[in-house]
Amino acid sequence: MSVLRPRFGDVVLALLVTAVGVVGTIAAHRWAGHGMRGLNGIAIAFVVVAGLTLAWRRRMPLVVLGVVAVAVSGYLVAGFRYGPILLALLVAVYSTARHRPPRTAGIAAGIALLLLWAHTFLTGPGWAGILPASAWVLVPFAAGLVARTQSEAVARQRSEALRRRVDDERLRIAQEVHDVVGHGLAAIKMQADVALHVLPKKPDQAEIALNAISRTSSDALDELRATLAVVRAGTGHGPEPGLSRAPDLVNRTREAGVEVSLRVRGEMPELPKAVDLTGYRILQESLTNVLRHSREQRAEVTVDYSPEEVRIEVTNPSPATTGGDGLGIPGMRRRVEALGGEFSAGSSGGRFRVHARLPIGAQR
Numbered sequence: 001m002s003v004l005r006p007r008f009g010d011v012v013l014a015l016l017v018t019a020v021g022v023v024g025t026i027a028a029h030r031w032a033g034h035g036m037r038g039l040n041g042i043a044i045a046f047v048v049v050a051g052l053t054l055a056w057r058r059r060m061p062l063v064v065l066g067v068v069a070v071a072v073s074g075y076l077v078a079g080f081r082y083g084p085i086l087l088a089l090l091v092a093v094y095s096t097a098r099h100r101p102p103r104t105a106g107i108a109a110g111i112a113l114l115l116l117w118a119h120t121f122l123t124g125p126g127w128a129g130i131l132p133a134s135a136w137v138l139v140p141f142a143a144g145l146v147a148r149t150q151s152e153a154v155a156r157q158r159s160e161a162l163r164r165r166v167d168d169e170r171l172r173i174a175q176e177v178h179d180v181v182g183h184g185l186a187a188i189k190m191q192a193d194v195a196l197h198v199l200p201k202k203p204d205q206a207e208i209a210l211n212a213i214s215r216t217s218s219d220a221l222d223e224l225r226a227t228l229a230v231v232r233a234g235t236g237h238g239p240e241p242g243l244s245r246a247p248d249l250v251n252r253t254r255e256a257g258v259e260v261s262l263r264v265r266g267e268m269p270e271l272p273k274a275v276d277l278t279g280y281r282i283l284q285e286s287l288t289n290v291l292r293h294s295r296e297q298r299a300e301v302t303v304d305y306s307p308e309e310v311r312i313e314v315t316n317p318s319p320a321t322t323g324g325d326g327l328g329i330p331g332m333r334r335r336v337e338a339l340g341g342e343f344s345a346g347s348s349g350g351r352f353r354v355h356a357r358l359p360i361g362a363q364r
Helices: 008-030 041-056 061-077 085-099 102-122 126-198 203-233 243-255 273-293 328-338
Strands: 259-265 298-305 309-316 342-348 351-359
Touching: 008 041, 008 085, 041 061, 041 085, 061 085, 061 102, 085 102, 085 126, 102 126, 243 259, 243 273, 243 298, 273 298, 273 309, 273 328, 273 351, 328 342, 328 351
Parallel strands: 259 298
Antiparallel strands: 298 309, 309 351, 342 351
């Protein structure tokens, strides 16, 4: 039933075209030329049918064009004077080209054109009237095609923009999960290796390593749950990762067997969430790389706060501390550059250095 119910805007347009058609037809016949049939109820009926049918121009454009074309052709073949009834034909042809595929609309417009040509040979000027009659169909058909093409182009652009946003969100989620799970598993593996190594001879130290595994896995699971809760509902539960939790991150890394020194300069200002999370993830990924790839299990972490920016530096004595999975360092770089900051990672002077500058003011 909703298909049969016309839209309000189309109803208004149909009433307007009908009113203009009736008034204009009456006015046109006052100055009817010789040989033109006088105005009567049949002419008004043709005008009313053609105009009111436009109320369904978007719901059923092909049916509307057929009814209007028959009404207009009947009006002209009956010998009534050219008049505003042709406005209904303009709207019907335009609507068909605008809301139906070009091939289907073209066939329908061609049939309407043939019906319009009928009066040029029966009651009109013959071949001389072919071109003027054709213009009443060809011009609105071309306008409808242009409008349809522009609308489809806009729809494609919006679809592409939506697809890019979805892809970016997928990448962001993948990066979040990678950072959380990667750090936790790297720490657990290191502690498990220690436990296996000392278990036969030093059970007490093995117990310490196993307790560290339990704490690390619990923290990682909590952080993963919080991350997935944000993905599902837009809000998480529990403390969100941020630079205020840097000491906890350093302690977990120490428990995994890495000697980490943390130095904080300046007073931590109120950080935008994006900056706070990005800073934490940089520390997390850098320390994870030390755990997984460095021969020297040592790292120096410096966090330098100022009112305008946060600078983070993580150095390791090994010159080959890199993210072998291809997500770590590129992921950190994308995060920083998305905030308008600067990022660098590489070997220099026999040390591997990760450095990030995160502007604060631009994110507020």
